[in-house]
Amino acid sequence: MGAEIIDGKAFAAGIRDRVAEEVARLKAAGVAPGLAVILVGDDPASEVYVGHKRKATVAAGMASFEHRLPADVSEADLFALIDRLNADPEVHGILCQFPVPAHLDERRTVARIDPAKDVDGLSVANAGLLATGGDALVSCTPLGCLMLLRDRLGNLAGMEAVVVGRSNLFGKPMAQLLLRENCTVTIAHSRTKDLPDVCRRADILVAAVGRARMVRGDWVKPGATVIDVGITREAHPDKPGKTRLVGDVAFDEAEEVAAAITPVPGGVGPMTIACLLANTVTAACRIHDLPEPDGLTA
Numbered sequence: 001m002g003a004e005i006i007d008g009k010a011f012a013a014g015i016r017d018r019v020a021e022e023v024a025r026l027k028a029a030g031v032a033p034g035l036a037v038i039l040v041g042d043d044p045a046s047e048v049y050v051g052h053k054r055k056a057t058v059a060a061g062m063a064s065f066e067h068r069l070p071a072d073v074s075e076a077d078l079f080a081l082i083d084r085l086n087a088d089p090e091v092h093g094i095l096c097q098f099p100v101p102a103h104l105d106e107r108r109t110v111a112r113i114d115p116a117k118d119v120d121g122l123s124v125a126n127a128g129l130l131a132t133g134g135d136a137l138v139s140c141t142p143l144g145c146l147m148l149l150r151d152r153l154g155n156l157a158g159m160e161a162v163v164v165g166r167s168n169l170f171g172k173p174m175a176q177l178l179l180r181e182n183c184t185v186t187i188a189h190s191r192t193k194d195l196p197d198v199c200r201r202a203d204i205l206v207a208a209v210g211r212a213r214m215v216r217g218d219w220v221k222p223g224a225t226v227i228d229v230g231i232t233r234e235a236h237p238d239k240p241g242k243t244r245l246v247g248d249v250a251f252d253e254a255e256e257v258a259a260a261i262t263p264v265p266g267g268v269g270p271m272t273i274a275c276l277l278a279n280t281v282t283a284a285c286r287i288h289d290l291p292e293p294d295g296l297t298a
């Protein structure tokens with residue numbers, strides 16, 4: 001029997017509805033949550049995501065501010081924009097889409113964003129709060145994965161979790177969240193020995209590498225829950241000139257073995273955008289010292 005397909009798209013729609021309710025409540029209290037997205041250069045994939053983000057932000061009743069900067073923008077000009085957004089009372093969340101062109105430094109860029117508005121959870125303050133058990137703004141994609149896992153599995157305590165990938169944006173915060181849920185967590189990466197064996201331990205297997213179909217069916221423990229974060233765009237095999245998205249997991253193989261699995265597209269991706277909106281609401285509540293809604297944080 002095949003695995004249950006975890007419908008991230010439907011779950012994300014539920015989160016976006018909850019966000020919309022909270023936005024209405026905040027507006028009634030005199031606070032209109034706003035999200036600012038900075039896009040440097042014209043990477044086509046980033047354009048697509050930013051477009052999705054804008055639509056979802058507006059549909060939830062929030063203000064959306066988009067700032068497009070030329071690929072050769074100076075650090076000084078980028079920082080001047082970030083400083084303005086930090087000071088702008090209509091902006092509660094700031095996201096600078098990565099990657100940025102090579103002459104800009106991601107670490108310095110993140111450090112310029114007010115941690116209270118860092119809805120990507122990338123700042124040292126938010127990463128440190130997450131690691132030490134505080135109230136952080138948590139990176140959107142791991143937050144979304146945790147929501148899917150909790151919904152399916154309930155209590156995660158004692159489960160073996162393997163996260164493949166150790167980026168600051170995903171792998172590390174995902175591992176921190178799973179640790180906080182009392183999983184036994186392994187973080188695997190490009191230097192891990194016997195990766196298939198490590199993966200076979202996992203009750204919860206999370207893949208965030210960016211290599212299409214790397215995780216094979218026989219890497220999956222029977223009955224495991226598989227979360228596929230990877231997104232690779234490749235030529236469509238049947239439609240000339242078209243592309244399609246594929247994950248890091250060989251879906252057809254893994255689906256035979258796992259108890260549940262997220263598809264690509266329609267799994268984790270929509271959760272990322274829903275959680276970006278959720279984080280913006282959370283940031284607005286914290287900035288204005290208003291009660292935080294249930295179900296939108298980790």
Ligand SMILES: NC(=O)C1=CN([C@@H]2O[C@H](COP(=O)(O)OP(=O)(O)OC[C@H]3O[C@@H](n4cnc5c(N)ncnc54)[C@H](OP(=O)(O)O)[C@@H]3O)[C@@H](O)[C@H]2O)C=CC1
Binds near residue numbers: 192231268
């Ligand atoms: N669905 C969504 O909403 C999102 C999807 N993504 C997607 O997730 C994927 C990962 O993103 P991100 O974390 O930003 O990527 P990074 O490129 O920053 O990190 C990739 C990680 O994978 C590891 N890795 C690379 N090759 C191997 C290998 N052969 N075996 C094991 N580990 C390997 C790297 O190890 P090392 O550290 O040793 O180099 C690194 O830790 C991408 O496809 C991205 O597009 C990302 C964010 C959101």
Ligand SMILES: Nc1nc(=O)c2c([nH]1)NC[C@@H]1CN(c3ccc(C(=O)N[C@@H](CCC(=O)O)C(=O)O)cc3)C=[N+]21
Binds near residue numbers: 049264
């Ligand atoms: N500072 C920063 N924060 C990020 O969170 C961030 C980033 N930079 N850079 C790029 C990655 C990637 N990312 C995705 C968001 C939505 C989908 C998404 O909506 N995916 C849909 C399909 C989208 C489509 O059809 O193209 C799905 O999987 O079903 C995917 C990937 C956020 N990222």
